[in-house]
Amino acid sequence: MEDGADFQRRALREAFGDSSDSDADSPSAADSRGGGGGGGGERDRARWEMVEGVKGLWLCPNFLSPKNQSSLLSAVNREGWFSDDAHNQAMRFGDFPEWATELTRLVREAVCVSEISSRADQEACPLPLDLLWREPLFDQLIANVYKPGEGICAHVDLMRFEDGIAIVSLESPCIMHFTRPTTDMEVGTTATLEEDRELTKRVPVLLTPGSLVLMSGEVRYLWKHEINRKPGNQVWEGKEIQQGRRTSVTLRKLCPSPPS
Ligand SMILES: O=C(O)CCC(=O)C(=O)O
Ligand SMILES: [Fe+2]
Secondary structure (H helix, E strand, O other), X not given: OOOHHHHHHHHHHHHHOOOOOOOOOOOOHHHOOOOOOOOOOOOOOEEEEEOOOOOOEEEEOOOOOHHHHHHHHHHHHHOOOOOOOOOOEEXXXXXXXXXXXXXXXXXXXXXXXXXXXXXXXXXXXXXXXXXXXOOOOOOEEEEEEEOOOOOEEEEOOOOOEOOOEEEEEEEOOEEEEEEEOOOOOOOOOXXXXXXXXXXXXXXXXXXXXXXXXXXXXXHHHOOEEEEOOOOOOOEEOOEEOOOXXXXXXXXEOEOOOOOO
């Protein structure tokens, strides 16, 4: 029997259908993934990987096709936020530019029309359904531009944002590290401080251009994330990643403000 989640997935798939009302400047559902060619309604499903050991962390490496990555990058650049070198971060609250509304729609679609990697629990969903169907899904965006060597310190996103955070990566690939500090309960359960430190988990995740990360629950509230692009810290499968400029778009939802 079809359960509620199956129904919602199917309904959304039908709603998006294979329409291809693509706008040259905004990523469109019709060719958001795959090789970026052809149109004709052919599109790969979003392929999701559950990051082992980090509850609530999901990676979709094929979220945007190369063509859609360049459309999104042009749309971000056209905002003029980064036209002078001194600026490397821009934020928008509430009123999203059209491309960000479209990007939000694509995130929802990628969760609904998806393929879960066989290692993951097939029932698992990259975003809990109550978050997936909230309106709006996101109302705050940050665009970040990083020069080679630049990154972001380990942090948990501010509590003024709700659960359910998305990060879209463009241009240079990078490794994001997730760390979960030892909880008070765990401290002292090992014989030595050295062993205590071992309990601190550190998980690297490769963010390739066009990928999407979703964080909810434990990873959003209990884990820190960090990008350290100083030499020696971006090593994947034994090789140092060649660094170029990296742009990211982070989408979040503000918590309702307390009544005044
Ligand atoms: O640039 C990124 O990939 C992450 C940005 C981030 O974590 C943040 O702005 O809170
Ligand atoms: Fe963050």
